[in-house]
Amino acid sequence: MRIGIDVGGTNTDAVIIDGETVRHAVKRATTADVLGGIEAALGDVIAEAGVPPSALSAVMIGTTHFTNAVVQRSQLSRVAAVRIGLPAAATLPPFVDWPPDLRELVRGPVFMVRGGYEIDGRALVPFDRNGLREAARAIAGSGVTAVGVSSVFSPLNPDLEQEAAEILSEICPGIAITLSHELGRIGLLPRENVTLLNAALHQMARDTVAAFVEALRRVGTSAPLFITQNDGTVVLADEAVRFPVRSFASGPTNSLRGASLLSGLDDAMVIDVGGTTADIGTLVRGFPREANNVVHIGGVRTLFRMPDLLSVGLGGGTLCDPADPKSIGPRSVGFDLQRRARVFGGPDLTVTDIAVAAKLIDLGDQGRVASLDKSYVEGALAQIRTIIATAVDRMKTSAAEVPLIVVGGGAFLVPDRLPGISKVVEVPNAAVANAVGAAMAQVSGEVDQVFSGMERARALDAATEQARANAVRSGALEHSIRLVEVEDIPLSYLPGNSMRVRARVVGSVSM
Amino acid sequence: MANPPFEMTADDLDAMAIGAWILGTGGGGDPYFSVLEAREHMARGLRARVIDPLSLADDALVACVGQMGAPLVKQERLIDGPVLASTIPMMEEHIGRKFEAVMLWEIGGNNGFQAVLAGMLLDLPVVDCDAMGRAFPQADMTTFSICGLPAHPWTMVDLRRNRIIFAEAENWAWMERMTRQLCTVIGSTAATCKAPRTGAEVKSSTCLYTLSQALRIGRTVQAARREHRNAVAAVVAGEGGLTLFKGTIVDAMRRTTEGWLRGTIEIDGVEDDQGHRMRIAFQNEFVVAWRDGNVAATVPDLICLMDSTSGDAIGTETVRYGQRVTVVALPAPPILTSERGLRKVGPRCFGYDLDFKSVFAERVG
Incomplete structure (x- = not known):
């Protein structure tokens, strides 16, 4: 059995996975010291599931802390x-x-x-x-x-x-x-x-991973600790300390990977509806499709390949204009939903209120939205669906109908039927998809090198072999390794047969 | 009447980069780091002055600069403006005359910026024109070659101060052949000052106002993004272009032959083009596009590959599987589509036994 943990800005989620089944999931508040939140989530998920710490084969943690440090300009070393x-x-x-x-x-x-x-x-x-x-x-x-x-x-x-x-x-x-x-x-x-x-990020990474290790020690497990990376794979904690930048995009990646695992689908679109935004991505062979464009982190131009996501301002906390059902978002009450939404006694009309009024979900005090005009609710709901349908359509790359997996706390907003979508797939544990994605992450090996003076086929083989060796060094089981990507770019203007070859393999972590 | 001179702003640099990358038709390299350098110079008080070609005296002497070589090498070694600019005094010394202005060898991609950098560093005005109106892979595919102007002399500078003068060349094809060899020897990237031009030659034998065109295209894209409009459609409308195809890259095959990056991309259609396929062959730049096996566009019409969402150009080096793209044709300058132009830059110059038929033919006719 293994544990997946997602340390987000607000919540720390933990799940226990047995084979490919989610045994138990918990959601706890993230703490300023990171340690407290993880210790609570990890301790509780083990205790509530009744699993002895010794039965754990691995703990996998995904975190947005490193990206946030750059974006928020905090905890960085000179x-x-x-x-x-x-x-x-x-x-x-x-x-x-x-x-x-x-x-x-x-x-x-x-x-x-x-x-x-x-x-x-x-x-x-x-x-x-x-x-x-x-x-x-x-x-x-x-x-x-x-x-x-x-x-x-x-x-x-x-x-x-x-x-x-x-x-x-x-x-x-x-x-x-x-x-x-x-x-x-x-x-x-x-x-x-x-x-x-x-x-x-080196000091911050050292401190953060040390907190992870300490949390594991406190709950009494000696299972190896893995940290999830941009590409949906994991590395051992020691390696993650050396390369924190490789974990920048692990949040959305884990959400997409989790959706794949929870649904059993490898090729599908995924919509993650949260409090403030709905993020739409695409799974190709079980991994996120990467973005076309150069990726900037905190304003710095990088070479990273990040999941291609379309974010639209539509989540459970998105504000609605009581005078115009067509006017929805993009402003949101965000994490203040529990205080500001009408059904929770607050003053603001949110998408969650519309959903409660339309009986899509039973939350808070239904009486507080009973006075909403029926045609207003229908109009607003139609608009919400239009926003979702338009966004999904924009992310589609082919005309063929594809399934759409729905995850996140606002999953109830997604209609059962959408144009161009073969099936809207609801999954259990949709609210903790990130932690599930972390738990199921694999390890990868990558190579990107210029090869000179050899035939194309031999160069591709050499690159693939090096990638395999890198994967094994990162903890992959040799027999589970598969090639997910190999591309060669001949170098123009060069004599000889020079080409730049990039190969990437992934494999399962030994349990 | 000549347009008044103007000074480029930092915003203009960004706009020119977007536009020049689109006009590169897949080649010419990403202008990103040359924009950075130009911005650094601007912050130090150097000025990028742009003048109308028609304001040049007939006997004015104009330097024409460009960086040749592999875009991939430039990504690693970058290009240094001061090294590039040093080709100009070297040429002045060789010919015993001073330049009054500098012009662009090629507007497409990163090369247009080399003239801007040289102009800033040497305090020479930059002439609003270039010798290609786009990007092409070879020195003999220029308006100077089309117009039969002399191909020599050239100066070539390497960052190690290896300095070469090509005193004479039989013709443009020979100049191309000789400089390409030396370029490879010094690391597949070389700063060059091409054969000097007189004001009269610039006015009669270049593509006029292409720097302004790049600026205009860039501003169109920026405005569309700001207003959340479709940037690709805005460029097509603004430049009198045509949308040829919209789809997703399903294959990108590249190989090196005779020193060029050649290959093809395949695009599966979406929306109106659903169920159709476009194939585009390239030699550094996009050369011929086929829709379902039928020729849809060829050089010298500009075949531009653009990111369907952002409107950014996509280069032949960076195009990859899964990208969502729109193929756009932009009209080529008339000199390229003329009979003598087609002898230098038509489909046959790239090895395709096809007659050029402009996608804009009906419109022009």
Whole structure:
């Protein structure tokens, strides 16, 4: 049996999963120290289900804490930046495209030294080791606790970044080092951005994961702890401490993955109706379809692939205009629903009130919405459905009818029938889909490299093998590994048969 | 009458990037980091002045700059304005004359910004025109080549201060061949100053007002986004374009042959195009589009792939499975669709035995 936990901004949800069945679920308030909320949720879900802590094979936690830290500019460390690549890119130093407020908070000493590679593997210029040693000494004297290192074409050849790491750990003992080739693909600026964000999160990640570990200790389980990542897979907690940026999108990813598990469907659309928004995504072979566009985190341009979501301002707390049934949202009472909605004794007319009046759901005091005009309720309901239908249609990529899985606290708002949808699928435990998604996450292995002088088929095989090895290192069971994505991009203008190959495999975690 | 000169603002840089990326027809590279650099220079007080080609004296001397090479290399090594700009004094030294202005080699993608950066750094005005009106993969696919102007000399600079002068070339095809070889040697990216042009040549032998066109397209997209209107439709309406197809990328096949990124994409239709399929072949830029096997558009008409939601252009390097796209045709400058133009940039120059038939033919006729 394993436990999935979703640590959100408001609630911490925990579920116990036996095989693929949800045994029990609880919802507790998230606490400022994180630890209290997890300890309560974890302790309660175990106690209420009557499961001995020793029977747990794994605990998987998904959290939006790392993204929130960047978005809210809180708990970030000041970091040093080292770029190996002069004389290239001299006019665009590290942090160049960060929002000013975030840059002021995070930017420590910045160094650019000569070095790096050509696309064909030759050295760009000889590596300036002395320059790097000088930079390391300055960093040691600056008091920063973390450094991000990037190097031109390091995804092709990481050895200069690795050498820099050796020099830095020798001269700056104990400093946390993030190397860009471990996080990124081709594209110097966004790869470097992610590297620096990761360095800035190192202390926060250490503290947060330590709180997770402590919560597990307090409830008396020695099950391994996994943290969920952007792509719907998990890594061991130690790895997550090193790469917190890889967990940025785990909230929506877990919601989509949870919907898949709860419904048994691998190819479907998913609508997650919460308090403020409805988020619509698409599952392809059990994983979220990724967005077309460049992803910005807290205003910083990154190379991340994030689930492609359409958010519309429609949730249980969305405000309705009592004078016009067609005027719904996008403003919302948000988490104040329990105080402000009419059925709960509040002054505001919300979508939840409309749903209660229309008898879609039984909540609060029905008498407080009895005076609503019937034609108004019908009109508002029609408008809610139009909003949902339009949004679902916008996210559709083919004309074929697809099933739509409904999760989230506001699931009752989704009509039974929608154009272009073969079936609206309601699932049990829809309110804790995120925690279920966390519990069922798999581990992945990825490779993104330029291969030269080999046939296409051999290059694809080599990449796939490396990805498999990476997955096994992350805890995947070898026999369960499957290839989910492989793509090659021949490099134009290059002699020889050069291509950039990206391969990704996923596998189950050993139970 | 010439338009008055104007100075670009930081907002103009963003608008130009959106428009130039669309005019790149899949090639030319993402302008993002050159916009960043231009913004940095602007913050330091450097100015990007734009002048009307018609305001040039006939004997004025105009530098034409561009970065050649693989877009992927540029993503990693970036492009440094100062390195690019250094090709210009090098050319001045070679020919023993000073330039009065700088013009764009190619408006499409990131290349248009190279002239803007050079103009800012050297305090030269940027002429509102280019030699392609879009993006093309080869030096012999330019208005200068079409008009039979001399192809030489060129200067080429590498960031390691490897400096090359191509003193003479038999013709544009030879200049293309020689510079491509050297470009590969120095890392598949090279800053170049092309053959100098006189004011008279600029006025008679370029695509006029393409910088303004990129700005206009960018502003159209920005306004549509702000007002939550369909950005793709706004561009089509604003530029007299045609929506060719709307759908989802179901395959993107790329391979390198003879030093180019060649390949095809396949798009499954949605909405009005449901049940139909579009296939587009590219050589760095999109070349021919077929709808259900029938030719729907070819070069030199601009075949632009746009993100159906945001209106951003999608490049041949970045197009991938699952993207939701709209294929749009924009009219090419008349010089490209003329008889002599088609001999340099028509479908046959890309290896397709097809007669060019503009999708805008009826409208023009």
